[in-house]
Amino acid sequence: MTDPILATPLLEPVAQLTVTVGAPVEAGAVTGVETRGQRRIIPITGGSVRGRLQGRVQAGGADFQIIVSPTMAVLDARYVLALDSGEHVYVQNHALRRGPAEAIARLARGEPVDPAAIYFRCVPRFEVSSPALGWLTESIFIGTGARFPDRVELAFFRVG
Template sequence: MRYPTPPALEFVASIEVEVSETITIGTTAQGMRRVAPIRGGTVSGPGISGRVLDAGADFQRYPSEDLGLLEANYVLELHDGHRILVENRAMRVATAQDLASMMAGEHVDPRRVYFRCVPSLSADESGPYAWMNRMLFLGTGERRPEGVRIDVFRVK
């Protein structure tokens, strides 16, 4: 049997997101809930560079000790003044001990963590980044003590 060729990925940018102190809501019916306010950062890649605005948050849900479900919404302001809305859904899987260490702000070797995401990028339809409105993106993530790094790829 011949299998179809999987789609290719093309690197778009790395987003370094800075967060301030995480707000713990507590254990809810959906699991442990936390909110990490997004306070800035940078974006860089071929043909795209700029900063992460102090606008947005990462809403975190931990339904089990080894699983984190994340929903981050924030804004990029690019070098040319155009703005991109990022709506990112992610999954972070690690041992209970490693997830607890990350939640405490400690460094955990990213090779021990499955951190994948599906960012949606929205741009002004009349601007040079309108192509983002008609593309699917995938990403990999790395939690760092000061924030998160997301590498974004376009699905070709």
């Protein structure tokens, strides 16, 4: 008997986010049990949400980064979406961003970098209080991103 062939998952576009950001806070080397890099905190100042979800990114969140090496950072962004429907969605978005050391250094200095030069992938997870948004908690989502001097552009997809 042969194994059945499993279907390749489809990606359903869910949302495009523009997340505006403030100046990075360089918090220094992480010490103790987790001694693996430099802590950088990027304040989230607002933004917009388009697509199946419509609304805005609320100010007050942040991206808590660990700069692992000159070519790679591990990101942990946490923020709230205020949807046009009046509902709120809490987002915790884990990401990996890597690229050539020169391009990563330009990003850190706030200079523009061609998004094609940077690998930026994420796995957002959602918390909702509205039953109408329960579908956000019942699937796996992945995304792509691009960092610009004043913002981050993200595209989220439901894995079908």
